[in-house]
Amino acid sequence: MKRTAQLRLRGAIHHLGVRTWFMGVVNVTPDSFFDGGKFLEPGQAVERGLELAEQGADILDIGGESSRPGSEPVPAEEELRRVLPVLRGLRRQTGVFISIDTTKRAVAEAALDAGADIINDISALRFDPSLLALAASRSAAVVLMHMLGTPKTMQSAPAYGDVVAEVREFLEEREAAVMAAGVERERIIVDPGIGFGKRLSDNLSLINNLSVFRDLGRPLLVGPSRKSFLGALLDLPAEDRLEGTLAASVLSVVRGAHILRVHDVLAVSRAVRTAEAVLAEGREAGPPDESEVRHAG
Incomplete structure (x- = not known):
């Protein structure tokens, strides 16, 4: 069974685990690994966000800096130039929650002022340690993700003794640090960081053992969408990794994920809803009786 977890957003408590939430990706970047350059114009990005919301996204995740392996950091000014018009446009036109994908206080603060929730x-x-004080002083939720090194260095020979135990320990330590800074526990989401400083075997092990993170008692976000581990597994480019994404997404939910960060909200939500309907029956089917077999024929 997936353990439920409480999340405070906009002053209300949401009980995650009753159904899976979907975080739709809105990349306003020229170099993201899958959709880089597709939504650089604010109007295009807003249209994409509205499309994802219509497809069932509960959260829209807006990012102005690529975190693909080997990527270089972007100055805060450029990041703000990319994301603020999109965030403001979406905030005016949709009521879904909005998250800002950033590591910089200046970007996060401006995004919160413009209506971001996470x-x-x-x-x-x-x-940017000053983000701790910002998070504590505002009512936004925060996503704490595990990553080795930086996006530029994270895939340079990552190694673990026990990846599941080490990622769990990291998330526990960061949760404690964030709470010590004054952030309420009900505003914390954890993410094991699929694809961020992980080998193929590490990513597969994390997905297969997501249940280990249930005891943290926080909403669990997983982002397998079109990632390079699927490319390594299936020998396919990012544009051909939808089926792998669907399988990884469904298995993530079965193992305990509360939120899925994905590019393909419609396809993933349909696959997950189907799996949830099967799991909700709560029983195993026995062999069909003869009348069922005859009727089926």
């Missing part, structure tokens, strides 16, 4: 920080609020 800070999604791939560094778990480590790259």
Whole structure:
């Protein structure tokens, strides 16, 4: 069974685990690994966000800096130039929750002022420690993600003794640090960081053992969407990894994920809803009786 977890957003408590939430990706970048350059114009990005919301996204995750392996950091000014018009446009036109994908306080603060609800920080609020004070002073939720090194270095021979145990320990430590800074526990989401400083075997092991993170008692976000581990597994480019994404997404939900960060909200939500309907029956089917077999024929 998936353990439920409480999340405070906009002053209300949401009980995650009754159904899976979907975080739709809106990349306003020229170099993201899958959709880089597709939505650089604010109007295009807003249209894409509205499309994802219509497809069933509960959260829209807006990012102005690529975190693909080997990517270089972007100045805060450029990141703001990319994301703020999109965030403001979406905030005017949709009521879904909005997260800002950033590691910088200046970007996060401007995004919160423009109506963002969540800070999604791939560094778990480590790259810019002043984000701790900002998160504590505002009502936004925060996503704490595990990553080795930086996006530029994370895939340079990552190694673990026990990846599941080490990622869990990291998330526990970051949760404690963020709470010590004054962030309420009900505003914390954890993410094991699929594809961020992980080998193929590490990613597969994390997905297969997501249940280990249930005891943290926090909403669990997983982002397998079109990632390079699927490319390594299936020998396919990003544009051909939808089927792998569907399988990884469904298995993530079965193993305990509360939120899926994906590019293909419609396809993933249909696959997950089907799996949830099967799991909700709560029983195993026995062999069909003869009348069922005859009727089926």
